[in-house]
Amino acid sequence: MAKSMVSTSSGLAPLPTSRNSLSSLKSGQLAFPSHRICSKRLNSTGRCEPPVRKIVCACTAPPRNWNDGSAIQFNDTPVSEVEHLSREPEDDSDVLIECRNVHKSFGEKQILKGISFKIRHGEAVGIIGPSGTGKSTVLKIMAGLLAPDEGEVRIRGRKRHGLISDEEISGLRIGLVFQSAALFDSLTVRENVGFPLYEHSNMPEDQIAELVTENLAAVGLKGVEDRLPSELSGGMKKRVALARSIILDNSKEAVEPEVLLYDEPTAGLDPIASTVVEDLIRSVHLKGKDALGKPGNITSYVVVTHQHSTIRRAVDRLIFLYEGQIVWQGMTHEFATSSNPIVRQFASGSLDGPIKY
Numbered sequence: 020m021a022k023s024m025v026s027t028s029s030g031l032a033p034l035p036t037s038r039n040s041l042s043s044l045k046s047g048q049l050a051f052p053s054h055r056i057c058s059k060r061l062n063s064t065g066r067c068e069p070p071v072r073k074i075v076c077a078c079t080a081p082p083r084n085w086n087d088g089s090a091i092q093f094n095d096t097p098v099s100e101v102e103h104l105s106r107e108p109e110d111d112s113d114v115l116i117e118c119r120n121v122h123k124s125f126g127e128k129q130i131l132k133g134i135s136f137k138i139r140h141g142e143a144v145g146i147i148g149p150s151g152t153g154k155s156t157v158l159k160i161m162a163g164l165l166a167p168d169e170g171e172v173r174i175r176g177r178k179r180h181g182l183i184s185d186e187e188i189s190g191l192r193i194g195l196v197f198q199s200a201a202l203f204d205s206l207t208v209r210e211n212v213g214f215p216l217y218e219h220s221n222m223p224e225d226q227i228a229e230l231v232t233e234n235l236a237a238v239g240l241k242g243v244e245d246r247l248p249s250e251l252s253g254g255m256k257k258r259v260a261l262a263r264s265i266i267l268d269n270s271k272e273a274v275e276p277e278v279l280l281y282d283e284p285t286a287g288l289d290p291i292a293s294t295v296v297e298d299l300i301r302s303v304h305l306k307g308k309d310a311l312g313k314p315g316n317i318t319s320y321v322v323v324t325h326q327h328s329t330i331r332r333a334v335d336r337l338i339f340l341y342e343g344q345i346v347w348q349g350m351t352h353e354f355a356t357s358s359n360p361i362v363r364q365f366a367s368g369s370l371d372g373p374i375k376y
């Protein structure tokens with residue numbers, strides 16, 4: 020196991036921490052030698068059966084609110100050609116993650132063409148843009164699951180070399196919450212939520228079980244500990260996954276700041292279930308309060324989304340990706356008054372404009 024401080028406490032699916040598990044992730048399968056959970060799950064030959072989960076990260080859901088009249092409205096005020104969007108602060112001491120001139124290709128296909136941005140302490144950032152433009156790829160690069168071909172990722176000012184398995188101590192935990200629930204089908208809710216602690220802490224099981232119940236309550240779920248994922252609705256699965264992403268080993272004295280990366284957390288949910296998840300994302304942030312009224316412990320988060328409601332409710336700042344480049348950045352309220360034709364078309368859901376399908 021690497022001594023990575025970059026989190027293995029991913030949201031919906033734990034990030035691998037060894038080269039072996041990383042390569043299995045690349046091939047689409049994630050297997051965990053979950054010894055503490057396995058002690059209860061032996062197969063007929065008495066061997067531990069690790070849960071194997073297919074990771075589905077690419078998002079295909081179309082923007083749900085497009086053309087349904089609920090798209091963000093522009094006001095009629097003409098906006099000057101040069102937009103005076105919120106300025107980047109000059110002091111970088113609060114920057115947790117920075118992508119500098121990141122390029123990424125898959126085969127001949129150039130996906131990211133030199134993108135640069137910073138995620139600061141306390142921020143709630145959305146990454147939006149048309150399908151296939153590289154949003155999920157950016158999250159995986161930030162999480163350390165993919166390496167950029169060119170450019171660099173800096174974690175609290177220090178350049179990350181290679182993938183998370185190669186990461187030295189960085190003092191930052193980064194969790195990736197996959198779009199699909201990515202819960203282990205064969206594990207109960209308790210085992211799924213407690214997974215990061217069963218795997219990466221020395222906490223006694225009864226203490227983990229207590230924390231699991233507490234974290235489930237924080238996302239508004241009670242009495243589901245013994246259920247299997249197949250017995251939950253889609254929205255409940257996302258909440259269980261969120262509970263897993265925020266569970267922390269509180270037996271440690273120093274708890275590092277944590278950044279959560281959410282890949283389309285509300286895709287496929289009905290509008291009310293989306294609101295619940297959007298509010299939960301807010302509530303686990305350090306500026307929010309969870310369902311129990313306790314302050315959240317997520318320092319910063321980044322949400323990839325297509326949904327206007329998620330943009331409105333769950334993020335403060337937006338980064339707009341188009342054809343592998345950042346074409347616009349600004350605060351959420353600035354989005355609606357942007358004069359950028361790409362942004363305007365995307366926000367209105369119009370078929371006319373520079374974005375071609």
Ligand SMILES: Nc1ncnc2c1ncn2[C@@H]1O[C@H](COP(=O)(O)OP(=O)(O)OP(=O)(O)O)[C@@H](O)[C@H]1O
Nearest residue numbers: 077078079125130149150151152153154155156157
């Ligand atoms: N591992 C991979 N191998 C080959 N191509 C890939 C891989 N991952 C992503 N791609 C391709 O890169 C492009 C960008 O994918 P990505 O999932 O980052 O886009 P996205 O903006 O998140 O899309 P969507 O909004 O539809 O989810 C797509 O054309 C996708 O097919």
